[in-house]
Amino acid sequence: MSKAASTQAARRRGPMSRDGLTAWLLVAPAVLCIIVLFIVPIGYVLLLSVTDPTVSLDHYRRFFTVPLYANVMVNTFRTSLIVTLACLAFGYPLAYVMARRTDAVAVIFLVAVGLSFWTGFVVRTYAWLVILGNKGPVAATYALAGWGKPPQLLFTSFSSTLGMTHVLLPYMVLALHGVMRKIDPSYMRAAEGLGARSFGAFRLVFLPLSLPGVVNGCVLVFTMCLGFYITPILLGTPKDMMISQLISQQIEDLLAWGFASAIAVVLLASTLVLLGVYNRFAGLDRLWG
Amino acid sequence: MARHVPLLLASLAAIFLVAPMAIIVPMSFSKAISFEFPPPGYWTGYYAQYFSSHSWLEATANSFIIAFGSMALTLIAALPAAFGFVRYRFYGKSVLNLVMMLPIIVPAVVSALGYYSFLSPLRLVGTHAGMIIAHSVLSIPVAFLVIAAALKGFDRNLERAAMSAGAGPLRTFLWVTLPVLRPGILVGALFAFLHSFNEAVVAIFIAGRDASTLPKKMFESIRLESDPVIAVVSTLLTGAVLLGVLISLFFRQRPAQG
Numbered sequence: 001m002s003k004a005a006s007t008q009a010a011r012r013r014g015p016m017s018r019d020g021l022t023a024w025l026l027v028a029p030a031v032l033c034i035i036v037l038f039i040v041p042i043g044y045v046l047l048l049s050v051t052d053p054t055v056s057l058d059h060y061r062r063f064f065t066v067p068l069y070a071n072v073m074v075n076t077f078r079t080s081l082i083v084t085l086a087c088l089a090f091g092y093p094l095a096y097v098m099a100r101r102t103d104a105v106a107v108i109f110l111v112a113v114g115l116s117f118w119t120g121f122v123v124r125t126y127a128w129l130v131i132l133g134n135k136g137p138v139a140a141t142y143a144l145a146g147w148g149k150p151p152q153l154l155f156t157s158f159s160s161t162l163g164m165t166h167v168l169l170p171y172m173v174l175a176l177h178g179v180m181r182k183i184d185p186s187y188m189r190a191a192e193g194l195g196a197r198s199f200g201a202f203r204l205v206f207l208p209l210s211l212p213g214v215v216n217g218c219v220l221v222f223t224m225c226l227g228f229y230i231t232p233i234l235l236g237t238p239k240d241m242m243i244s245q246l247i248s249q250q251i252e253d254l255l256a257w258g259f260a261s262a263i264a265v266v267l268l269a270s271t272l273v274l275l276g277v278y279n280r281f282a283g284l285d286r287l288w289g
Numbered sequence: 290m291a292r293h294v295p296l297l298l299a300s301l302a303a304i305f306l307v308a309p310m311a312i313i314v315p316m317s318f319s320k321a322i323s324f325e326f327p328p329p330g331y332w333t334g335y336y337a338q339y340f341s342s343h344s345w346l347e348a349t350a351n352s353f354i355i356a357f358g359s360m361a362l363t364l365i366a367a368l369p370a371a372f373g374f375v376r377y378r379f380y381g382k383s384v385l386n387l388v389m390m391l392p393i394i395v396p397a398v399v400s401a402l403g404y405y406s407f408l409s410p411l412r413l414v415g416t417h418a419g420m421i422i423a424h425s426v427l428s429i430p431v432a433f434l435v436i437a438a439a440l441k442g443f444d445r446n447l448e449r450a451a452m453s454a455g456a457g458p459l460r461t462f463l464w465v466t467l468p469v470l471r472p473g474i475l476v477g478a479l480f481a482f483l484h485s486f487n488e489a490v491v492a493i494f495i496a497g498r499d500a501s502t503l504p505k506k507m508f509e510s511i512r513l514e515s516d517p518v519i520a521v522v523s524t525l526l527t528g529a530v531l532l533g534v535l536i537s538l539f540f541r542q543r544p545a546q547g
Contacts (some may be wrong), residue, residue, distance in 0.1 A: 020376055026373030030366040030429055031385055037426045038392055041403030048406055090305060093298035105296070107538065112303045114534040115527070119310065120487035122504045123523040126511055127309035130520075135325040137312070169306060191405055196451055198292065225383055227396025229490045244398050257406075264399045284390055288434055 011184055023238075042268070045261045059262035069246070073266075076242045079161055079232075080225035086165040087172040088214065095176035095213070096206075099183065100131045117170035121230045123140030128163045128235055129154065160236035168224055172217040175287075179213030180206075216287055221277050223271050243267045310527055319519040324515060339521045348506040355420045355502060356485040362425035363481040367432040368474065374433075375440040393430045397490035398428065405494045415497020423495060424485040431484050432477040439473020 049059055063069045097108045116124065130136050132153040142150040153159055183206060191201035229244040236245055243263060250260040275284065311325060317335060319328030339345050373379070374386060392400070404423045405414060413419030447469060451461040467474075489504035496505050503522060510516040 020379045021401060023373045023377030023379035026369040026377070027385060027476045029371035030433065031388055033426055034367050034388055034391060034429060037422055038395075038400070038403075039388075041407035042395060042399065043403075044406040045399060045403045048402075090302040093295050094302040097295050097299035100295075109299060109303050111531075111534055111538065114537075115531050116310065118483055118487075118530045118534065119527050120489065120504050122507045122511075123313070123526055124310060126507065126519055126523055127313050129511065130312055130324045130326055133324045135321075135323065137326045139329060151436055166305065168303070193377050217333045223394075227398055229398045230508065234508070244396075247398055247402070261402060264402050266398045267396055271394065275394055279387070284387060288393075
């Protein structure tokens with residue numbers, strides 16, 4: 001990253017040399033910030049995972065051999081998959097209507113998505129604590145209908161999955177919408193003009209064209225869900241832990257920073273592998289539209 | 290009938306998104322001490338409590354200070370970077386482009402652990418400076434993506450016209466490029482601000498007591514004491530976001546009509 005290296009790199013491009021240098025100077029502040037103030041701190045996590053309390057790979061050995069931790073991994077991936085599919089099921093029709101209509105309905109949906117996208121995770125998770133709590137509207141409905149006490153909803157893997165679906169849904173919708181709004185409406189009209197029924201036109205024309213958005217949304221939601229912290233901790237249960245809950249437990253209850261760091265490294269590696277595959281096929285730039 | 294199926298499903302999804310947040314509003318006027326819905330009675334007492342609570346007001350002030358500070362630093366780094374990446378081809382570009390995205394790729398809890406170990410030896414845990422450093426780095430990709438997108442849509446003929454009319458590069462930049470890009474830069478700044486304002490996980494790990502932000506304070510209040518003021522703060526935040534969304538919609542619709 002030294003200046004000498006950048007000049008040399010620029011010189012190698014021959015006639016581009018001055019441009020190359022200008023470009024490096026322009027990107028240098030951001031890139032250096034991220035290297036010194038982001039990659040180095042992540043390096044600390046890596047270091048801590050093999051040095052705290054002693055230099056060894058014991059934390060990783062323990063993580064991959066104790067069945068409890070394997071369960072946490074399986075549970076994390078399974079929950080992330082469920083949340084992703086639920087977001088897709090809710091998000092696809094919503095994004096479809098937003099992309100196909102230009103009337104007030106589309107605007108109302110846009111406001112709904114925008115409002116939830118920009119409201120913090122903590123606020124939206126808090127809403128579910130109220131709704132599912134034992135004095136909440138669900139319990140009140142049960143009492144009103146004379147069904148007695150509702151089942152335990154809060155602090156279960158159900159409430160945590162539901163909460164995460166709610167919190168991550170806007171990301172899915174925006175990823176889908178980003179691709180869908182670029183689909184030319186005349187394609188659908190052409191298909192219908194050529195005799196396709198409206199569902200046929202959707203299945204043969206719109207659906208295939210929207211698939212890149214489906215991939216983007218699913219990758220985005222799945223990777224966000226893998227390491228999700230706030231919602232599983234506030235709504236979930238220690239019985240069906242996700243990775244983030246395990247990390248939080250190791251730090252808060254046991255002060256086991258080394259082991260927590262090792263788990264964090266495993267989480268980071270899982271995320272990077274997934275996004276690496278995506279990058280290989282689609283190019284990471286497209287993930288955020 | 291079948292024609293209305295998408296609209297029906299979409300409406301259900303929209304209700305699923307908004308209804309839980311709508312419940313917070315009556316909750317904030319509730320007399321109940323713990324989470325209770327429907328509320329046993331209404332008053333504005335918890336609003337008064339929020340506006341007279343030192344710790345809640347301090348967290349609010351901290352949130353604003355940290356979000357403004359990191360927004361400024363983020364822009365200083367992201368704006369030139371957007372020009373570099375969009376307008377130039379240079380050695381190492383594709384790798385550096387991935388480096389630029391790292392702060393939004395790495396799970397927040399991993400970054401939080403890293404910042405805690407990195408900032409404690411520097412005695413920056415629990416300080417505004419530490420929070421501003423962490424949040425500005427985390428916001429760089431967010432602002433960068435928005436500004437780079439605006440820059441890609443910029444018509445460079447405008448600059449060529451200014452240059453051929455005798456304006457130097459600096460004049461062209463200040464009088465042509467910057468004004469045309471202003472909406473994109475403002476949106477980038479707003480995204481950076483909100484990214485910091487809403488960020489909870491890194492704050493939970495490194496903000497300590499002195500630089501505690503609203504999301505951190507809310508998270509801890511929910512876990513420890515279920516303070517009813519949380520509903521008030523949530524309502525105020527949601528209201529502010531709704532106002533912001535409506536304003537941005539208003540500005541977005543205007544050029545289309547004109």
